[in-house]
Structure formats: structure tokens, C-alpha cells
Amino acid sequence: MTTHVDPANPWVFSTRELGRRAGAMRAFHRDVPAPGDDRRIGLDVLAVPPGATIVLDVRLESVTEGVYVSGTASAPLAGECARCLDDLTDHVTVEIGELFAYPDSVTDETTDEDELPRVADDHVDLEQTVRDAVVLTLPLAPLCSDDCPGLCPECGERRADLGPDHGHETLDPRWAALRERMPN
Template identity: 35%
Template sequence: MKVALTDIPAEGKDLSFSDAAAEPQDLGPQVEVVVTAPSAQLRLERVGELVTAKGTYAAELVLACSRCLGPVPLSLEGELDWAFRPLGQEDREEVQLAEDELEVSFYEDGQVDLGQALRDELGLALPMAPLCREDCTGLCPVCGKPVKPGEPCCRRNEVDPRWAKLAQLKK
């Protein structure tokens, strides 16, 4: 969702929106299903060309377990505090950013893309390695079937052929 600077009055503007166009691949490689579209409730304020947005976000997703690829339902909620400034010609080149500029995003053509900012925020909120449960043992590297806790995997009984000669020495 893009908001034009001219649509933000001097006293500010309250805005609620849902990013129904968000696809799983837009949010991260481990996202399989978007159950509830990402949504945000924001208070937009403008001081000159600087736009600030404060509020909350929410989304319900299904991720892939990093060990067994099973479904991992995830409900995300959090606080937002964004600052946007126009992308000038000098910003198009590689420049050194000051510490206070690291939290600032940019907009072009007098429009702030809140949908992209929300997708970026959700991508940062996702766990690096989602697990369906803490004791998930993953998949067998030989047959690809789920490994059950306490049960032997088909690979455990195999001897690496490179070490077979050493096994004969033990006999």
C-alpha cells in the first residue's frame, strides 16, 4: 500500500491496512502459507519531507520446520516505529550512513510504500530456524523419511566403505 505525502495532513493520520497481496515468497524462504494477511494499524505524521509511522502489526503464517519440513504455525504481533525520507540523487550512490540514519527508510515520487515496509518488518521478525517442536529429529539423510526419537535410522547400521578395511583389522 502506497500513501502519497499529500494525503497526510499536518495533524497526522490514522491508518489501518491489510497487505492481502503478500505472497509467501515475499516474506521469506521458510514461509509456506499466509493464513491471515499481514495487517498494520498506524499513526502517520509528516514534518516537512520526513514521514513517521508508529503502530502495531499482526500476521498468521505457516512456516516449514528447518529439520523435518513439517508445518510450523506462527502468529506474529509487534510494534512498529518507522521513519521515511525522500530518496535524493545523492542517495542513489554508495555512501557511508551515520548511525542515526540506519533506522530510516526511503521513498520516491512522493509516495511511501507501507506494504513493502510491513513485509520487510515481518521478514525480520521470522525465526532463523523454525522448529515444529524442540526435540524434532528431522529427516533421515538416506531415505528421506522422518526419524522418530529413540528409533534407529537406516543409516546408523551402514559402514562407510572407505573404512571397511579398518573394520577387518578389528576382527
């Protein structure tokens, strides 16, 4: 199956200058906008905001079986603390290292299509590669601080805002009838 790419897409890099000469290399620095909500980079609780600038510093190197892409991607993150639900921001820099197989190469013929990306029309599309690298580095439960006390399970208020004497009286339901008969 041949995939076509849009060369105008900022995530797409041309490999034409490399040819198929093993060892040919080209470096790129590119600022690309993060995709919108439908193709969001991240998790539900922490992600790259849509439209935020992702900085790509990558090298494309021609190897026998394809084009090896290496480098870094840096991006801002926004989300919420998994304990207290406060907004939080962060920054992530991930290492990228991915082989894009040439069409009709041994690697192309011996791997499944979802196993390895492919060079398509002399271009490589780095969006999925960057997405995978970012998602793998994100915490599943991001915290605003390591010692975040979270929310009170009874009233839902932030424990950090509540005093040390905060508590909720819990009455065993079996004693509720007696409490109603007690004088105030």
C-alpha cells in the same frame, strides 16, 4: 529521481490530509492481501502465504523532514520445519517505525535513495517497510518444536516416528570382503 505510486494499491496511504504541518497525525486500520510469490514477504522456509490477510494498524505523522509511520503489522505464516520438514504455521506481529522523507527536504538531499523511503506524490508505500520488518523477525531455521529430533541421516525418516531401537548397521568397507565369505 521521482518515484510514482499507485494510489489504488492497498499498501499505499495518502498523506494529503496531513499537509506539511509538523504534528498532524492520522491513524489507519487496513487489511491488505499479501503479495504473490514474485514479491513474497518472508524467507524460503517461512513466509506470509500469498493472498493471506495482513492487518495494518498504523499512524502517519507529519514531521519536519517527512512523514513518520509507526504501528504494527500482523500476518499468518506458513513454512516447514528446518529439522523434520513438516509443515508449520505461525503468526507474526511486527512493530513498524519508518521516516518517509519529503522530496527536496534536507533529509532527502543528505541520504541515499536506498537508505530511506520517500514520500511520492503525497503518498507513502508501506509494502517494503512491512516486508523488511517481517523478514528481520523470522528465524532462519524455524522449528515445529524446540525439541524436534529431525530426520534420520541414514534413511531420511522422521526420528519422532521411529522407535528407540532404530539404527542402521554400518560395516567398515575394509571388512566387506570377509563378510561375503562368512556363512549365513
